[in-house]
Amino acid sequence: MISITKLLCDLPSYGDELRYRKGLTSSSRRPIVVWNCTRKCNLACMHCYSNSANQEYEGELTTEQAKKMILDLEEFHVPVLLFSGGEPLLRKDLFELNDFAHQHHLRTVISTNGTLITPEIARRIKDREFDYIGVSLDGINERNDKFRGKKGAFQLALSGIRNLVEVKQKVGLRFTITRHNYQDLKDIFRLVEDEAIDRVCFYHLVYSGRGSQMTEDDLNHQEMRKCLDSICAWALNLHERGIKKEVLTVDNHADAIYLYLKTKVKDPQKAREILELLQYNKGNASGIAISNVDNRGFVHADQFWQSYTFGNVKERKFGEIWMDTRDEVMAGLKDRKNLIKGRCSRCQFLELCNANFRARAEAIYQDKWESDPACYLTDEEIGLLCISRGE
Secondary structure, eight states, rough: EHHHHHHHHHHOOOOHHHOOOOOOOTTTOOEEEEEEEOOOOOSOTTTTOOOOSSSSTTTTTHHHHHHHHHHHHHTTOOOOOOEEOOOOGTTTTHHHHHHHHHHOOHHHHHHEOOOOHHHHHHHHHHHTOSSSSEEEEEETTTHHHHHHTSSSSHHHHHHHHHHHHHTTEEEEEEEOOOTTGGGGHHHHHHHHTTOOOHHHHHHEEOGGGGGGGGGGGGGOOOHHHHHHHHHHHHHHHHHTTTTOEEEEEOOHHHHHHHHHHHHHHHHHHHHHHHHHHHHHHOOOOBBBTEEEEEEEEEEEEETTTTTTOOTTTTTTTTTEEEOOOOSSHHHHHOOOOTTHHHHHHHHHHHHHHHHOOOHHHHHHHHOTOOOTTTTTOOOTTHHHHHHHTOO
């Protein structure tokens, strides 16, 4: 995640201490764990990375297996457990497991489609002290419904957001940018303000699950730049008007470099401050500071890369799996610089971006160490023209 409001406006955001703390290393960082606590879902989203459907799935972690995993996460000093899915609110022991996680010093978050959050569920979420609830919307009205595969999904999700706001639960909007919905950005900005939503995360498309069929639905590089320009301009406008919102982008660390280069032209001092934060952050953290446990207990580098597993929490402790660099992929993710190929290998910002997203490279090139095709920075911006000229 890249906090636009932290980098541009120096406004604190949820999780800054995990992203922008001096001295972070791959060996000392502990990952946020995204747990697909169930694969079952009441929607059928076009880009679903877990390929979820409205059905029961065999082999999901039982309550007792999940509690054992939580004890292992506590032992490994994992800071945050994010309940994802499928739709996590379909898991009957969700609130029991949340309470157990709190008892064992984990902060908890829910990533939901929002359609099941009645006033009663919103009050229960607030009373059980979840840190944050992220609700996914991928367009306004019919555009969201088409994307989500259910008529009326937009209004149900919006009602869920309003119910959470009513009980003063911290809530955020999650929006995946694609060719289908990027024209709704201005309306999403307006929605966040009008509905008193605390936070908004703009996700770049990752080609996994059903999203693996959507490579042609991604924006081209110029469109990506225009979208980021709009997001940054809106974040600055909020700041100038004294409106506090957390604005973040997710799954493309080219955003951070683009923001730094834009700022360097207008405000070199501010750019130096941004550069220092990016040096702390160190870019893509798959296999380092973000992890995924799927519904059956298999551990992955991140939630979008479930085609490769490092082990299963039913058989080994999470920390043992996560630090076992006998696995060549895990070792490579923790120190990938000499493995990266293509444009990324020659980029002057490799230390800041950490070669962006490996799942996209594998999806397009069938090579996890190739360049991320969604990097929209030009050869000149990343220093390749200087190298070719011998400068």
